[in-house]
Amino acid sequence: MSELSATHFLLLSAALFIIGMVGVLTRRNVLVIFMCIELMLNAVNVSLIGFAWELHQLTGQVFALFVIAIAAAEAVVGLGIVMALTRRADTVDIDELRQLRE
Amino acid sequence: MERTVDWLVVIPLAPLLAAIANFLFGKWWIRDRAHWLAVPAVGFSFLASVAAAWTVLGHHQLLRQPLYTWISAGEFQVPVELVIDELTAIMLLVVTGVSFLVHVYSIGYMHHDPGYYRFFAWLPLFVFSMVMLVLASNFLVLFVFWEAVGLCSYLLIGFWFRRRSAAEAAKKAFVVNRIGDFGFALGIMLLFTKVGTLEYQAVFEAIPRLSSGTVTTIALLLFTGAIGKSAQLPLFVWLPDAMEGPTPVSALIHAATMVTAGIFMVARAHPIFLASPLALWIVAVIGALTSFVAATIATTQFDIKRVVAYSTVSQLGYMALALGVGAWIPAIFHLFTHAFFKALLFLGSGAVMHAMHDELDMRRMGGLKRWMPLTYWTLVIGAAANAGIAPLAGFWSKDEILVSAWVGGAPLLALLGLAAAFFTALYMFRAVFLTFHGQPRFDPHQLHPHDPPATMAVPLVVLAIGAATTGFLGVPPEAGWIHHALEPVFESAAHHEVTLSLTLGLAIASTLVAFAGLWIAYAAYVRGTLSPAAVAARLGPFYRLAANGWYFDFIYQRYVVRPLDAAATWLWRSVDVGIIDGAVNGSARIVASTAQLWRRLQTGLVANYALMIALGTVVLVGAYLVFGSTLFR
Amino acid sequence: MSLQVLIFSLLAGVSILGALGVVIARNPVHSAIGLVLSFLNVAAIYLIARAEFLAVVQVIVYAGAVIVLVVFVTMLVHPDDLPEFHGRRPLRVATGLLLGGALLLEVAAAILTRNLSGVPGPWTDQTISLIGGNTRALGQTLYSDYMLAIQLTALLLLAATIGAIVLARPEAVSERVMAARRTLTISLAHPRGLDQPELPPALPLPPDGQVKPAGGGRSIVLARSASEFTEQPAWGEWRTP
Known part of the structure; x- marks a missing residue:
């Protein structure tokens, strides 16, 4: 542990990911849940970068770039959905959105 | 002698193509022009048949054309092959010739029918099926087209399917035929299990190796098919009802196709029947009984088409009798002549119906001779030929059957046939007299009966000539042209020495019987010296028996x-x-109720779904740690 | 403990604090600030790992564009009426924490006992500087080995853009009326709308001209005009009990 290694990156990644997951599980506000998902995606990037650094590879960075691209796309669509939801149901409370049952 | 040629296929192909074209394009394109295809196609088929028959009958050559192998499964090979021998040649001439005339007649008869194109799709299909049936070289192909003929008869009898009685009659014909076909199929299967092949030649060569019980069973099962198709005694009930179809169809079914299939099949399989005297005896008895029973029924009918229909059953009985006593050539001879006069009778009664605006009951006709001389004279020729009045066609063939039955060891059956001949003359001339003589029993000012148009008249005349003259093909008896022509096919059949006195004696007897029938009909329905009602009352139960079929x-x-x-x-x-x-x-219901139970899992809450995903992740990672990593080892 | 590890630990610690802020903060705007903090620290960590291009992208795309979008939407929806102001769900929080703790233990165990060692690749610091820096190296890899993936990503972004436009597009009046009438009965020319001025009067006829009878347990909505009805996102307020 004395020298910086991928293990550090992985621990940080795990911590961020699990914080994000707990947020998704516990929060009721769709917007916050959305931010937590971004957090989780970011955590994945951290581990990818860590491996890339340790192994002198560029593949990890390339993958992280794709994850960022997909996260951006997800942000656009997800926020669009949030807009549509608030217009129709006038709420951002995930517990009020039960249309999935129908 | 045998020759392989490649033009036989046009005989079945021409009607088939016409049928397909009319079926596919008839409704929206061909419509009223349907006969432009069908009639030339069948005519062409007839010409090709004539050419084939010329070679086969003239030079006694076997023509054959292999088409393709239908089934090839190990040892079991079913090639589809067209073979024309002398028997097939005669059948082809009958089938295509009469069919052609019926087609021509139909142009006039079916004119203005909304289903015109449909009629000219089924009719050539019928011809195709029948032609393939006679051209087959093995029992399986024969069976396939045997069924196809049944299907076509169903389609055509039920042609006016909106009429309930027509639909019922078509169904009845199909179902009753199915009973016979069931036996036929069983016979073919038994044949295959015992012999291992279905090719005619191979089967016939293998027959002597089989036990007599097996051969009898096979023969009887095959004959069951013939009973259904050729309307023999227990299963003849469909044929009179088949009158519900258009009259040309009746003519086709009764004269050229369908009913002759059974007779043809027995004649084709004669080596099997020859090997089983018991089966032959049963065929003869059923035939004789059929001819007598049907003749008595025909005497009591008032529907003109039903009279002719029962007459067909009766004539088929004669043919079966001939088959049963081993008189193969007379049977085919009678089939040949019968085709002419029966088609003539049907087309003639169709012309009468046409003139009378679909009136079928002879009690509402009478005196038509005045307005329809051509129909009258052609019908008289047909009736006389059917009744066996010398020297018309029916006389020669029927007489020969009776002689064969007599010398074939069944004089009783011959006498039964003679009795049937009496009734034949009686009902035939009863029908003629009721229809054409006496005073009209309808209003001549409302109906204007007239001779049919040319398309219908020409077939009548041609058929009348045939009915008058084809008998001479079998003169002198046992040594006529047709006997020499068919001899190679039936060379294994037994020959009887027939004395001249017997031939003459039976000929005179049957002529006398026929004239007796004619005279009684004349007395009852023209001169009125004999009251039919009184006779019916006197006969009491017998009359009712016959009148109720x-x-x-x-x-x-x-x-x-x-x-x-x-x-x-x-x-x-x-x-x-x-x-x-x-x-x-x-x-x-069980699935649905279980689903109701599980449905509660679906809360619709995204949070719960996310929870489940997280739980799954935890469990999976835990499983990896336990089983996949070195952590616990 | 080297300096590198120290800096890494500091950055990681602040990043985790920011992440915790995202989860804990009641106000979503505060959450967004926590998220920015976390993202910026992660970007700094990328610099340590010699991923300079990604660090910049992280700042521009994540800490920039995405966060701006989130805050923007947060402002669009009612910021004063957020569910967390009405209380959390203790059972759910407990379950979430339990699952999170379990997963953390598992993953930590897996990481600390790991003996994975991949084959080192060719991209050492020397080769990268030889080629002209991280960005150039990444660009060459992307546009040679990952050509198809890049194209597909472009397509994905296009699809996402179109999807967002469709989702965020203002609904046509008739569509919104239809959507409302699926769950509500819109009362037209309701007598109460005439004699009670505090209640909005009736809507004009809907475009299909059909008026459904009230009743059957459906709520009745009253509105002065069609535009008033459709422009009012919170028509739930008008539901009669």
């Missing part, structure tokens, strides 16, 4: 159809609805 329909309805119907209803109500549907619906 010997109660065959009644018995079938009560003891076969109704119990079957009840059983089927029971099966439907209890087994199908109760058990089968119950099982299906029950399992569906």
Whole structure:
């Protein structure tokens, strides 16, 4: 542990990911849940970068770039959905959105 | 001698193509021009048949054309091959010739029918099926087209399917035929298991190796098919009802196709029947009984087409009698002549119907001779030929059958045939006199009966010439042209020495009997010296027996159809609805109720779904740690 | 403990604090600030790992564009009426924490006992500087080995853009009326709308001209005009009990 290694990156990644997951599980506000998902995606990037650094590879960075691209796309669509939801149901409370049952 | 040629295929192909074209394009394109295809196609087929028959009958050459192998499964090979020998050549001439005339006649008869194109699709299809049936070289192909003929008859009898009676008649024809076909199929299967092949030649060569019991079973099963198709005694009930179809169809079914298939099949399979005297005897008895029973029924009918229909059954009985006593050539000879005069009778009664605006009851006709001389004279020729009046066609062939039956060891059956001949003359001339003589029993000012148009008249005349002259093909008896022509096919058949005195004696007897029938009909329906009603009353139960068709329909309805119907209803109500549907619906209901239970898992709350995903992740990672990593090892 | 590890630990610690802020903060705007903090620190960590291009992208795309979008939407929806102001769900929080703790233990165990060692690749610091820096190296890899993936990503972004436009597009009046009438009965020319001025009067006829009878447990909505009805996102307020 004395020298910086991928293990550090992985621990940080795990911590961020699990914080994000707990947020998704516990929060009721769709917007916050959305931010937590971004957090989780970011955590994945951290581990990818860590491996890339340790192994002198560029593949990890390339993958992280794709994850960022997909996260951006997800942000656009997800926020669009949030807009549509608030217009129709006038709420951002995930517990009020039960249309999935129908 | 045998020759392989490649033009035989046009004989079945021409009608088939016409049928397909009319079927596919008839409704929206061909419509009223349907006969432009069908009639030339069948005519062409007839010309090709004539060419084939010329070679076969003239030079006694076997023509054959292999088409393709239909089934090839190990040892079991079913090639589709067209073979023309002398028997097939004669049949081809009859089938295509009469069919051609019927087609021509139909142009006039079916004019203005909304289903015109449909009629000219089924009619060539019928011809195609029948032609293939006679051209087949093995029992399986024969069976396939045997069934195809049944299908076509169903389609054509039920041609006016909107009429309930026509639909019923078509169904009846199909179902009754199915009973016979069931036996036929069983016979073919038995044949295959015993012999291992279905090729005619190979089967016939293998017959002597089989036990007599097996051969008898096979022969009887095959004959069951013929009983159904050729309307023999227990299964003849469909044929009179087949009158519901258009008259040209009746003519086609009765004269050229369908009913002759059974006779042809027995003649084709004669080596099998020859090997079993018992089967032959049964064929003869059924034939004789059929001819007599049907003749008595015909005497009591008032529907002109029914009279002719029962007459067909009766004539088919003669043919079966001939087959049964081993008189193969007379049977085919009678089939040949019968085709002409029966087609003539049907087309003639069709012309009468046409003139009378679809009136079928002879009690409402009479005196038509005045307005329809051509129809009258052609019909008289047909009736006389059917009645066996010398020297018309029916006389020669029928007489020969009676002589063969007499010398073939069944004089009793010959006498039964003679009795049937009496009734034949009686009902034929009864029909002619009721229809054409006496005073009109309808209003001549409302109906204006007239001779039919040319398309219908020409076939009548041609057929009348045929009915008058084809008998001479079999003169002198046992040594005529047709006997020499067919000899190679039936060379294994037994020959009887017939004395001249017997031939002459039976000829005179049958002529006398026929004239007796004619005279009684004349007395009863023209001169009025004999009251038919009084005779009917005097005969009492016998008359009622005949008038009700010997109660065959009644018995079938009560003891076969109704119990079957009840059983089927029971099966439907209890087994199908109760058990089968119950099982299906029950399992569906179980699934549905279980699903109702599981449905509660679906809360619709995204948070719960996310929770489940997280739980799954935890479990999976835990499983990896336990089983996949080195952590616990 | 080297300096590198120290800096890494500091950055990681602040990043985790920011992440915790995202989860804990009641106000979503505060959450967004926590998220920015976390993202910026992660970007700094990328610099340590010699991923300079990604660090910049992280700042521009994540900490920039995405966060701006989130805050923007947060402002669009009612910021004063957020569910967390009405209380959390203790059972759910407990379950979430339990699952999170379990997963953390598992993953930590897996990481600390790991003996994975991949084959080192060719991209050492020397080769990268030889080629002209991280960005150039990444660009060459992307546009040679990952050509198809890049194209597909472009397509994905296009699809996302179109999807967002469709989702965020203002609904046509008739569509919104239809959507409302699926769950509500819109009362037209309701007598109460005439004699009670505090209640909005009736809507004009909907475009299909069909008026459904009230009743059957459906709520009745009253509105002065069609535009008033459709422009009012919170028509739930008008539901009669």
